[in-house]
Amino acid sequence: RASTRTSPSVVRWVDGCGLVGALACAQCQIVEDVAKMIKEMESQTPEIPMGTMEQILEIARATRWQYHKYSRLRTREQFAKGKYLNRRKTIDGMFFFSKDIIPNSMIDLPTQTNKIAVNINKCLLAFCGTRRTTYPASSAQALMEKGKAISSLRDEVFVQICKHLSQNPDRKSMQRGWILLCLCIELFSPSVEFELFLLNFMVKHSNDELWADYANFCLQRLEEELDLDEEALATNVRQKQVPSIDYITAVINGEITIFDKYRNAGKVAIKPRV
Numbered sequence: 440r441a442s443t444r445t446s447p448s449v450v451r452w453v454d455g456c457g458l459v460g461a462l463a464c465a466q467c468q469i470v471e472d473v474a475k476m477i478k479e480m481e482s483q484t485p486e487i488p489m490g491t492m493e494q495i496l497e498i499a500r501a502t503r504w505q506y507h508k509y510s511r512l513r514t515r516e517q518f519a520k521g522k523y524l525n526r527r528k529t530i531d532g533m534f535f536f537s538k539d540i541i542p543n544s545m546i547d548l549p550t551q552t553n554k555i556a557v558n559i560n561k562c563l564l565a566f567c568g569t570r571r572t573t574y575p576a577s578s579a580q581a582l583m584e585k586g587k588a589i590s591s592l593r594d595e596v597f598v599q600i601c602k603h604l605s606q607n608p609d610r611k612s613m614q615r616g617w618i619l620l621c622l623c624i625e626l627f628s629p630s631v632e633f634e635l636f637l638l639n640f641m642v643k644h645s646n647d648e649l650w651a652d653y654a655n656f657c658l659q660r661l662e663e664e665l666d667l668d669e670e671a672l673a674t675n676v677r678q679k680q681v682p683s684i685d686y687i688t689a690v691i692n693g694e695i696t697i698f699d700k701y702r703n704a705g706k707v708a709i710k711p712r713v
Contacts, residue, residue, distance in 0.1 A: 492662045499638035506601045506636045507534040511594070513547045536607035538569050545598040548591070556595050559585055563599055567615040576687035579619055583626055583681045590673075594633040596623055601640050610649075617653035618690060621697045624657045627676045628664055637661075656698060 490498075498504075519529040522542040529542060544556035562585075564570040565578035572578055586596045600623070603616045629637045638661065644654040664672060689695045 492658075492665060495635075495665075496638060496642055496658075499635045500642055501639075504635045504639035506598060506640050509546075509594075509598070509633060509636050511546050511632070512598070513543060513545065517547065518543050518545065534602055535605045536603055536612075538564070540564065540570075541599070544595055545602065546595045548595065552589070552591060555585060555589065555592060556599075559592065559596060560599055563603060563616075563619065566619055567603060567612045568609070569612055574684070575615075575691060576684045579622065579687050580681055580684055582619070583623060586623060586627055587676060587679070587681055590627075590676075593627050594630050597629050597633065597637055601637075604644075604650075613650070615691065617650055618697060621653055621656055621660075622682060622687070622690075624660045625697075626679055626681065628661065628672055631669075634661075652698075 515530045515533050518533050518541070519526050520543055522529045525539075529537075529539070533545075541557060541560045544553045546556075548556055559582050561570065562578040562582040565572040566575045566582070568575065582596065586593050597620075600616055600620045604613060604620070607613050607616065628634075638658070641654045641658050641661075644650050645658065647654065664675070667675070686695075690697055
């Protein structure tokens with residue numbers, strides 16, 4: 440993995456052309472040829488390797504970037520490990536909304552981090568109204584605090600929210616999920632490896648009648664950080680503050696929207712059609 444965002448963008452651009460798959464080949468010459476090609480592209484003018492947001496989104500539209508195809512995910516059997524009641528339902532529903540707490544993390548994580556991931560899912564379900572709680576804003580805040588503090592859990596947070604928003608029949612729960620996704624993306628970004636998968640999810644919903652405004656808000660926030668390297672991104676996260684309980688409560692009560700501060704700053708922001 441490269442130390443900056445530029446080089447991974449090059450890799451993704453080549454991968455979109457179907458070339459990086461050759462790296463899996465055991466023939467050393469092919470590996471060397473592809474590595475040489477990437478090096479040559481990095482030495483060219485930045486417009487093509489880095490790509491505009493439109494070019495990157497065009498790549499992200501491909502079905503190969505659907506979030507459930509992310510290579511670091513557990514297998515369905517690993518995900519359902521330790522689950523004996525309704526095990527088949529858990530296996531089949533790994534990537535779809537469920538009222539049940541996940542038995543294991545979505546991403547293959549170490550044991551201790553796996554336990555935190557399960558607790559994150561409890562917070563997610565509580566905030567979205569799937570689990571009963573007196574203070575949903577506190578659950579959202581706790582989730583975001585974990586994501587801010589533990590970088591290895593950020594992709595897990597995004598994957599869990601994508602799962603929650605997939606085939607969820609409850610409109611209120613969906614809205615809460617989208618609000619949480621927007622709040623998280625404001626606070627921290629996905630890893631370079633997961634970025635295209637998350638973009639694919641956003642693009643999929645960017646024209647949705649109900650949720651397009653949320654998806655496009657997320658796309659705007661990701662675009663703002665597109666050219667930042669890993670060090671700059673890490674600095675940004677350290678400097679940001681987890682939203683207060685009062686702010687989160689005001690958002691979920693409809694007193695304000697997550698778009699308000701961008702509207703007040705003169706940036707384009709659309710009020711959600713919910």
